[in-house]
Structure formats: C-alpha cells, structure tokens
Amino acid sequence: MRGAVVERALQEGFSLCRVVRAGPLEGVPEGLRAFLARGRHGEMGWMERRVDWREDPSVLWPEAKSVIVLGESYGPEFDPMAALEARDRGLISAYARGRDYHDIVKKRLKRLGRWMIDEFGGEIKVFVDTAPVAEKPLAQAAGLGWQGKHTNLVSRDMGSWFFIGSVFTTLEIEPDPAEVDHCGICRKCLDVCPTEAFPAPYQLDARRCISYLTIEHAGPVPEALRGKMGNRIYGCDDCLAVCPWNKFAVEAADMRYHGGTETDLPALEELAALDDAGFRARFSGSPIKRIGRGRFVRNVLYAIGNSGAARLRLVAQGLCEDDDPVVADAARWAVARLG
Structure with missing residues (x-):
C-alpha cells in the first residue's frame, strides 16, 4: 500500500x-x-x-x-539575497509571489x-x-x-x-524512518538574520523575525527593527536562501507559484498608492491579501524609509495623515528617515 x-x-x-x-x-x-x-x-x-x-x-x-x-x-526563479539590493522596490517572500x-x-x-x-x-x-x-x-x-x-x-x-x-x-500504512539532523557546524542561517531573531541554534523569537513582523504583527513595528527590514514588505527568505542544502533545490513545477507583475519586485511608490479596493483587487488569490491594506502599506512605508531614494519622500508625506494610524506613523517615520 x-x-x-x-x-x-x-x-x-x-x-x-x-x-x-x-x-x-x-x-x-x-x-x-x-x-x-x-x-x-x-x-x-x-x-x-x-x-x-x-x-x-x-x-x-x-x-x-x-x-x-x-x-x-x-x-x-530568482535570488532573494540579490533582490535586497533593489532598495526602491518591494521584496515579497518567494512562497507568496x-x-x-x-x-x-x-x-x-x-x-x-x-x-x-x-x-x-x-x-x-x-x-x-x-x-x-x-x-x-x-x-x-x-x-x-x-x-x-x-x-x-x-x-x-x-x-x-x-x-x-x-x-x-485511519489506514495502517508502513511508516518511514525519521530524519536526523544534517546541519553540522554550519550556522549561515543564524548569522544572516538582520534582526538577530535566533537566540540560539534551533530557537526562534518570532517577535524579532521579519516574516512575523510583516505578516502576523498588527501594530507599529518597534523602531529599533524598522531600519533592519530593508525592502522586505511581506515575509523574509534570508535564512532559507543561504542554506547550503539548497544546492539540491528545484524550481517550482507548478507555474502558479511563480510571480507576476504584481509581486516581482514592484515599485514602492506604486504599492504605497493602493487604497483598500485597489489592494484587494491587486492581490486577489494571493496569500498577501489576508493581511489587509493597512498592514501591507505600513510595510511598504518602512521600505520607503530604508530606500535612500529622496524622490520617495513625497510619497511618504502623502500618507502622514492616513486614516489608519499605523500607516500614518510609518509614513512619518519614513519622511524623517529620508529627510
């Protein structure tokens, strides 16, 4: 069987x-x-x-x-670590593209x-x-x-x-043997984390994890961590991307997992302009939709603040009085950061 x-x-x-x-x-x-x-x-x-x-x-x-x-x-199909250099564009985790x-x-x-x-x-x-x-x-x-x-x-x-x-x-099926640890002395995944979210090997403090902060965390991100988020606007792949075992990884066979224009390093100013209806339309059928416009634009504004692109300061200024207080707070932070 x-x-x-x-x-x-x-x-x-x-x-x-x-x-x-x-x-x-x-x-x-x-x-x-x-x-x-x-x-x-x-x-x-x-x-x-x-x-x-x-x-x-x-x-x-x-x-x-x-x-x-x-x-x-x-x-x-892309290198998530290389995409960190596109600072005026939003980086979305590979699984959500x-x-x-x-x-x-x-x-x-x-x-x-x-x-x-x-x-x-x-x-x-x-x-x-x-x-x-x-x-x-x-x-x-x-x-x-x-x-x-x-x-x-x-x-x-x-x-x-x-x-x-x-x-x-409910069927009885012959089991497979459990897998054992093959990490050895490697600690690349621990050392690459920009927010130091791993207190020790095999331990995660989600409160410092960019994936958690951009997806699960609803309020303002602690200011000490905002500057470390770079252009990551939904999730983070750093600890996965540096794993040496990925030499055996294969590209997704199902083309539905590959991104399109909506998620492949989109321009930050384009994302910041989304209202609620525009956000829901753009990310219909995407896992991104579940976090809502407010949380998403908050992330985009942190990325704008980290972009170093002076032209984006006006984009952030336009959201300083947003109806969502978390978005407005992120916009003010971005303006100050770029100023």
Whole structure:
C-alpha cells in the first residue's frame, strides 16, 4: 500500500511523500511549551490554543492510524539575497509571489485522499497549515526532512523551498524512518538574520523575525527593527536562501507559484498608492491579501524609509495623515528617515 500511495502522490504533483504513525511527537511538548512560556510567539495567540493537538496528532483525530506527509516545491526563479539590493522596490517572500498555496496544495491533498479511499477504504482528513498540526516536527518524524537551526524544515532532496501538507488516515500504512539532523557546524542561517531573531541554534523569537513582523504583527513595528527590514514588505527568505542544502533545490513545477507583475519586485511608490479596493483587487488569490491594506502599506512605508531614494519622500508625506494610524506613523517615520 505504501508504495502505491507514494507513486500516486508524485503523480498528483507532490515532490516528496513519507509516512509516519499518528501518535505523540518526541520533544514537541517541551519545546512548544517553553516557546510559549517565553512569549516568543508574540501576538500569535492561536498557538496557545489546542496545544495538545500540536503535541500529539492522535489527539487531533483519535481514529487516525497513519499520517502521510507531503512536500511540494515552490523553488524560486530568482535570488532573494540579490533582490535586497533593489532598495526602491518591494521584496515579497518567494512562497507568496504566486497563487495562494493553501488552495493549490489542499486540492492536491483531497485528490490523493479520495484516491486512497477508492483504492483502500478508510477515512481521511487533510491539512495544510489549516489546523493545530505541528507540521515541521511531524514531517521530520516521517523522514521528509529535519528542522534546521533556523527551525524551518530542510530536505536532503529539495533544500528548503517546499510547502508541507498532510493526509491523516485511519489506514495502517508502513511508516518511514525519521530524519536526523544534517546541519553540522554550519550556522549561515543564524548569522544572516538582520534582526538577530535566533537566540540560539534551533530557537526562534518570532517577535524579532521579519516574516512575523510583516505578516502576523498588527501594530507599529518597534523602531529599533524598522531600519533592519530593508525592502522586505511581506515575509523574509534570508535564512532559507543561504542554506547550503539548497544546492539540491528545484524550481517550482507548478507555474502558479511563480510571480507576476504584481509581486516581482514592484515599485514602492506604486504599492504605497493602493487604497483598500485597489489592494484587494491587486492581490486577489494571493496569500498577501489576508493581511489587509493597512498592514501591507505600513510595510511598504518602512521600505520607503530604508530606500535612500529622496524622490520617495513625497510619497511618504502623502500618507502622514492616513486614516489608519499605523500607516500614518510609518509614513512619518519614513519622511524623517529620508529627510
């Protein structure tokens, strides 16, 4: 059965497929509770809810016997580190340049699940960042990859650029061996972080992470961190991009993950001019849409302040009295920075 499931998963477009038994995840309760106790999750209050589900997939769905964990490449066509030099343009994280991966991956998972039911019976539930599932520890337990020193998943086959999805099933499927750590003495991901978001190897303080600050954090970003954000306006790829294991990475096969004119280093003045309707129209079908116009334009204004482009000072001045106080605050900061 396992071989047939793996073969079908690859036919559906997934790049990696491994299996793990549904059950407690070693080390997750201690690590997760310590992370939460230190407040390193910031405003992500949802992480505190249903902690028991994250610690043990069998609590999430007691009938589940196996979990099929899948990886799907979104390997970028561009070099995120080189794009940092385009200071008057907005840099959007590679995963968010195309269509929303939640929709694409979930449809693949459902197709695989329906095929499994038709072939072998049982019941299934599918998840892709849509439930309290500890996806990265689960993927490591299944042998998909290991959590590197930057806490993200790394694969010997694909590097760092891939999404994770899972199919929980009541079927008993032979599991794969767990993956072990292959980071060795390398610490490139830790040293490259502009905001020093890693207190120690394998630890992340989300409150200092640019991905968190530009996506999850709703209010003004602490002033001490704004200047370190550069032109990153949605997410950050630095710790992924420098990983040596990316020599095995492959470009996304699904063209929907590649960006277009809306997301490929767009001009900052163009983005700053977006009102709510314009923002929603421009990013329809994109994961960027979920953060809303206010948070997005706030990020754009921080990038304008970091651009060093005097011509953008007038753009920021035009937003100093914006109806959104967070946007107005960011605009005033950008004006002062460029002045």
